[in-house]
Amino acid sequence: MATRSRCSLRSAVARLVLERPADVRLLEKGLSVGEALAAFNAAHERAGAIASFLGKVRPGEDVKALELTHYEPLTLPGMEALAEQALERFALDGVLAWHRVGTMQPGEGIVLVAAAARHRRAAFDAVDFLMDHLKSAAWFWKRERRGNHSDGGWHWIEPRDDDHAALARWTGDET
Amino acid sequence: MATRSRCSLRSAVARLVLERPADVRLLEKGLSVGEALAAFNAAHERAGAIASFLGKVRPGEDVKALELTHYEPLTLPGMEALAEQALERFALDGVLAWHRVGTMQPGEGIVLVAAAARHRRAAFDAVDFLMDHLKSAAWFWKRERRGNHSDGGWHWIEPRDDDHAALARWTGDET
Amino acid sequence: MAVKIVFLGPLRDAAGTDSLEVPAPLDWEGLLAAVAPDLAEQLESARVHVACAGEVLADKTALEARDGDEVALLPPVSGG
Amino acid sequence: MAVKIVFLGPLRDAAGTDSLEVPAPLDWEGLLAAVAPDLAEQLESARVHVACAGEVLADKTALEARDGDEVALLPPVSGG
Numbered sequence: 001m002a003t004r005s006r007c008s009l010r011s012a013v014a015r016l017v018l019e020r021p022a023d024v025r026l027l028e029k030g031l032s033v034g035e036a037l038a039a040f041n042a043a044h045e046r047a048g049a050i051a052s053f054l055g056k057v058r059p060g061e062d063v064k065a066l067e068l069t070h071y072e073p074l075t076l077p078g079m080e081a082l083a084e085q086a087l088e089r090f091a092l093d094g095v096l097a098w099h100r101v102g103t104m105q106p107g108e109g110i111v112l113v114a115a116a117a118r119h120r121r122a123a124f125d126a127v128d129f130l131m132d133h134l135k136s137a138a139w140f141w142k143r144e145r146r147g148n149h150s151d152g153g154w155h156w157i158e159p160r161d162d163d164h165a166a167l168a169r170w171t172g173d174e175t
Numbered sequence: 176m177a178t179r180s181r182c183s184l185r186s187a188v189a190r191l192v193l194e195r196p197a198d199v200r201l202l203e204k205g206l207s208v209g210e211a212l213a214a215f216n217a218a219h220e221r222a223g224a225i226a227s228f229l230g231k232v233r234p235g236e237d238v239k240a241l242e243l244t245h246y247e248p249l250t251l252p253g254m255e256a257l258a259e260q261a262l263e264r265f266a267l268d269g270v271l272a273w274h275r276v277g278t279m280q281p282g283e284g285i286v287l288v289a290a291a292a293r294h295r296r297a298a299f300d301a302v303d304f305l306m307d308h309l310k311s312a313a314w315f316w317k318r319e320r321r322g323n324h325s326d327g328g329w330h331w332i333e334p335r336d337d338d339h340a341a342l343a344r345w346t347g348d349e350t
Numbered sequence: 351m352a353v354k355i356v357f358l359g360p361l362r363d364a365a366g367t368d369s370l371e372v373p374a375p376l377d378w379e380g381l382l383a384a385v386a387p388d389l390a391e392q393l394e395s396a397r398v399h400v401a402c403a404g405e406v407l408a409d410k411t412a413l414e415a416r417d418g419d420e421v422a423l424l425p426p427v428s429g430g
Numbered sequence: 431m432a433v434k435i436v437f438l439g440p441l442r443d444a445a446g447t448d449s450l451e452v453p454a455p456l457d458w459e460g461l462l463a464a465v466a467p468d469l470a471e472q473l474e475s476a477r478v479h480v481a482c483a484g485e486v487l488a489d490k491t492a493l494e495a496r497d498g499d500e501v502a503l504l505p506p507v508s509g510g
Binding site for chain 1: 212228298
């Protein structure tokens with residue numbers, strides 16, 4: 001993909017400047033899915049297929065807040081390298097990968113990934129690939145605040161075994 | 176899914192009223208992906224995962240316009256039945272399936288599908304399932320206008336064999 | 351003049367018209383006789399489906415359209 | 431005071447601090463000796479990775495941190 005040049009495009013719809021072919025961000029504040037996808041759509045006007053995934057803080061089980069910490073020297077370079085991998089692996093026009101850090105409330109977006117491609121399968125597979133790798137390899141640690149102030153507290157979220165299973169889906173054809 | 180009640184929710188963000196759990200539309204005019212997904216996101220605030228797919232008219236090969244015709248007594252009931260199938264098949268909070276009809280320019284959206292679920296895999300699989308079935312079974316016929324007015328004309332787009340292959344992926348566990 | 355035959359997609363071009371009205375009742379043989387020979391040939395292909403009164407027929411040769419029914423001739427949908 | 435050890439995620443709670451400064455150079459044995467025994471035990475687990483100067487080490491026991499390097503102790507990332 002050496003012929004791809006990096007440039008940015010101002011979207012008339014969303015007034016958001018996106019980097020192309022990869023727009024990778026760590027956000028300290030709210031993530032507006034409508035604005036982001038309108039801008040991504042406008043930035044990739046010639047792509048026939050745009051797939052996206054939004055992950056949100058799930059309410060329930062007494063969760064009051066989610067805090068996401070990361071290790072800055074690894075996180076953004078890691079996400080950028082992953083975006084480059086997706087661009088090389090799939091026939092894409094572009095990708096977007098945004099991740100929140102800091103403290104979030106239930107219902108807020110944590111992660112937004114989108115891929116623009118000529119064909120649906122490439123766009124879909126790229127989003128799937130990015131999500132599998134972001135969650136398992138991007139060095140984010142999450143803890144939840146549960147219960148009331150008096151008796152509640154912060155609890156770390158343990159790693160999940162099925163993230164490893166998800167990653168294993170991609171390693172077969174990487175050799 | 177008999178306990179699911181149909182209701183609608185006004186989104187403060189997008190001022191769009193969506194039907195829940197399934198919002199199915201045939202649109203004669205433009206399809207605003209940012210507005211639609213902002214409203215869908217707001218309508219399913221408690222869902223942890225939202226996947227979406229946008230299909231657009233691809234430019235190139237001298238295509239000036241795309242016309243999509245359908246058979247009204249079958250199309251909307253077909254799309255609604257398909258949305259219900261997705262709701263029964265996957266663990267979803269809701270789905271959105273919007274399809275354009277009429278004449279479109281390159282770059283315009285043709286189809287937008289979204290699924291909200293507790294978990295990513297269900298949201299992803301539902302969007303994939305809806306797209307595979309919409310394209311192959313929803314009774315849309317497309318033709319393109321190519322070239323200049325003087326020497327150009329409308330050309331029907333033939334069925335594609337790999338749509339049948341895509342459908343075959345889902346039939347194995349339907350028995 | 352009580353059954354309406356509707357031509358869709360490329361079949362509309364082949365028929366040269368959107369629709370055609372024929373007397374009820376209309377069965378499969380009647381349908382084949384009501385359209386031009388080249389259209390009848392296309393109808394016999396397994397890829398063309400027939401809907402009657404808003405339902406796609408599992409076996410189109412079992413067509414039994416009654417007064418007021420609309421019979422739609424559905425060529426394969428487009429890919430892309 | 432020339433190598434900074436950074437504790438991340440749950441390891442920060444276990445260490446009771448964000449970071450620790452130790453003299454350079456720092457190797458694997460030096461790292462294990464610089465932290466509390468229960469942390470050293472966790473570090474020896476295959477699930478905890480070590481980054482040095484912005485690179486995750488393929489073999490953490492080959493750590494060779496020099497003056498000015500930051501050594502990050504990375505517990506497994508959270509699922510969900």
